[in-house]
Amino acid sequence: MTTNQTIVSISNAQEPFFLGVDVGGTNIKIGLVDDLGKTLGFEEIETQEPDGPQAAVIRIAETCRRICAQVGLDFSQITRIGLGTPGSMDIKNGLLLEPPNHPHWHHFAIRETLEKATGHKVTFVNDANAAAFGEFWVGTGEKYQSLLLLTLGTGVGGGIIIDGHLIHGFNSFGGECGHVIVDSSPNARLCVWGGGRGHLEAYASASAVAARTQEQLAAGAASSLQALYKNGTKITSKRVYEAAEKGDALAQQIIDETADYLAIGITTMVHVVDPGLVVLGGAMDFGGHDSPVGQRFLERIRSEFKQLTFSNVSEGTMIDFATLGGDAGYLGAAGIARDDYKKNKN
Amino acid sequence: MTTNQTIVSISNAQEPFFLGVDVGGTNIKIGLVDDLGKTLGFEEIETQEPDGPQAAVIRIAETCRRICAQVGLDFSQITRIGLGTPGSMDIKNGLLLEPPNHPHWHHFAIRETLEKATGHKVTFVNDANAAAFGEFWVGTGEKYQSLLLLTLGTGVGGGIIIDGHLIHGFNSFGGECGHVIVDSSPNARLCVWGGGRGHLEAYASASAVAARTQEQLAAGAASSLQALYKNGTKITSKRVYEAAEKGDALAQQIIDETADYLAIGITTMVHVVDPGLVVLGGAMDFGGHDSPVGQRFLERIRSEFKQLTFSNVSEGTMIDFATLGGDAGYLGAAGIARDDYKKNKN
Numbered sequence: 001m002t003t004n005q006t007i008v009s010i011s012n013a014q015e016p017f018f019l020g021v022d023v024g025g026t027n028i029k030i031g032l033v034d035d036l037g038k039t040l041g042f043e044e045i046e047t048q049e050p051d052g053p054q055a056a057v058i059r060i061a062e063t064c065r066r067i068c069a070q071v072g073l074d075f076s077q078i079t080r081i082g083l084g085t086p087g088s089m090d091i092k093n094g095l096l097l098e099p100p101n102h103p104h105w106h107h108f109a110i111r112e113t114l115e116k117a118t119g120h121k122v123t124f125v126n127d128a129n130a131a132a133f134g135e136f137w138v139g140t141g142e143k144y145q146s147l148l149l150l151t152l153g154t155g156v157g158g159g160i161i162i163d164g165h166l167i168h169g170f171n172s173f174g175g176e177c178g179h180v181i182v183d184s185s186p187n188a189r190l191c192v193w194g195g196g197r198g199h200l201e202a203y204a205s206a207s208a209v210a211a212r213t214q215e216q217l218a219a220g221a222a223s224s225l226q227a228l229y230k231n232g233t234k235i236t237s238k239r240v241y242e243a244a245e246k247g248d249a250l251a252q253q254i255i256d257e258t259a260d261y262l263a264i265g266i267t268t269m270v271h272v273v274d275p276g277l278v279v280l281g282g283a284m285d286f287g288g289h290d291s292p293v294g295q296r297f298l299e300r301i302r303s304e305f306k307q308l309t310f311s312n313v314s315e316g317t318m319i320d321f322a323t324l325g326g327d328a329g330y331l332g333a334a335g336i337a338r339d340d341y342k343k344n345k346n
Numbered sequence: 347m348t349t350n351q352t353i354v355s356i357s358n359a360q361e362p363f364f365l366g367v368d369v370g371g372t373n374i375k376i377g378l379v380d381d382l383g384k385t386l387g388f389e390e391i392e393t394q395e396p397d398g399p400q401a402a403v404i405r406i407a408e409t410c411r412r413i414c415a416q417v418g419l420d421f422s423q424i425t426r427i428g429l430g431t432p433g434s435m436d437i438k439n440g441l442l443l444e445p446p447n448h449p450h451w452h453h454f455a456i457r458e459t460l461e462k463a464t465g466h467k468v469t470f471v472n473d474a475n476a477a478a479f480g481e482f483w484v485g486t487g488e489k490y491q492s493l494l495l496l497t498l499g500t501g502v503g504g505g506i507i508i509d510g511h512l513i514h515g516f517n518s519f520g521g522e523c524g525h526v527i528v529d530s531s532p533n534a535r536l537c538v539w540g541g542g543r544g545h546l547e548a549y550a551s552a553s554a555v556a557a558r559t560q561e562q563l564a565a566g567a568a569s570s571l572q573a574l575y576k577n578g579t580k581i582t583s584k585r586v587y588e589a590a591e592k593g594d595a596l597a598q599q600i601i602d603e604t605a606d607y608l609a610i611g612i613t614t615m616v617h618v619v620d621p622g623l624v625v626l627g628g629a630m631d632f633g634g635h636d637s638p639v640g641q642r643f644l645e646r647i648r649s650e651f652k653q654l655t656f657s658n659v660s661e662g663t664m665i666d667f668a669t670l671g672g673d674a675g676y677l678g679a680a681g682i683a684r685d686d687y688k689k690n691k692n
Contacts, residue, residue, distance in 0.1 A: 088658065097658070146516055160618070162513050170492055170622025171662035179617040181610055181654070184529050184544075194656045196613075198530075264527055271525040272506070272618045276516025308527070310540045312434065312443070316517035
């Protein structure tokens, strides 16, 4: 079980009830969530990606039933299920297309399959968009009408809610904020997914932070990380963070530059959708509010953004860390299912 | 009266009726529009900016009444009025803040004043957002659920509708697509409004096209425009277009580069909101579909966008010229008023 959850006993819970499913490359998180966004039950199972999506859907459905039984809820009392998966996908038709971390799951009608396996209606959503909706519903954004989430992890994902409405996108590509162009120079870093240059993800993901650091180390930059680098230890964004915590100047410089690229991307995105709130989620938060490095990271993004945008926009835009951690995805999936239900009453 | 209107007699019109008001720096366009987006009556009056907003609102209200009288409609039969003005503004509170081309209109409660002067409810909207809604309702986007409009004129404006919902923005700054960063280099061109660097508007507005051309001419570039430049004639984007029509290589190069900057901006914006349709409006269309230069401009944007984005996104995104011309603003203002009425029934 991950953190940040308030488990509520079924007798104190508020109907209707929803299940949120967050499919990752390694694990699948499933939560039973009430109408107020409180988690009543939770289980994390392995994805077992090579076994294919049909087998996974069966185990998801079993887990959904087991969670309900454990909290004393009849499975028929579930109103709707929300299912978040990584793209690429076709939201409208409920299809997985070619999700890169799920090579055995390509071109699969996952929504319909889960509906048949559970007997419940399923709302299908991109995983980062689900996380954004989670932060919007019961996280950093719960007092806001709109929000833009950036997830800083292996890649950079994102999700956007405007006036309560999640932007799925015409091509199920809404809120793909990692692919905003932040470097227009001819030698800009390449996007790992498509060959495009200068995408935010190529600078501000954990992989990019590691790669940028390694390039500096290879070029001979002075750093406490040189010893690790020279003995062949893998340089990760976590090691960069740890070195910065200990005062390493190169590590701090890499993190500062990461903040600068994020500020360019955030400025552009704010000028497009003006959400009023920008939330930084994902695993790479450099310690978040609990660390001087995380605080400096956030403050640098804020101050660079202030330099790059207009004064009334910077005054009217909050930038902050996410609060739900790894729970945002299943909570948001449940929240989107709830939203669908409230709007359509089915 | 501008073009592209289908005037419908009142007996063939579909209730309810709306008035759309499009306030510009020089002129104000006012149209009486039926429930299907057909224009029943239209008048264009001078803005007379130095006389201030109170005087203008009185003349707007008089014109609204006159248009109704001319088509034989009692003014009480108007359901709602839509009012589009240039920013900066506070949509929620109905205020003009500091619109740069309206120096005598700063900090004015224009919505409330027009409501009092007409006795009708007024929906307040940014002018470029109104134009986007016009193209969405009865223009290039009428078969789409979402749309991103770029207006290429003196500046670069924009507006975004996602799933039928106009993005006004938390700070009334939604769809300010001219301020997307397309050049991240330290020497990128400056934004005229705020000192930010590399904004799309600094490359792809009519003013920017003229400025970029003049810089090339000053540096001695070979061009048929050199004679004009040397005798002190002002180089405008229209002159650049005319030179390109006649085969001038420099003019064509400037237009090609404009397309390239637009493609960078469009790629970024599509990766944020994935609208499925991007519409190019405003006066600077280099002849549009009717000219080989306009066709090449559009094709270059499309092909560069295809290079910069993912194949499924480029296949699922149409880029085309707007169809409503100068009528988009008042039609969209009326359309937004209609939308407000349909959603709120008041």
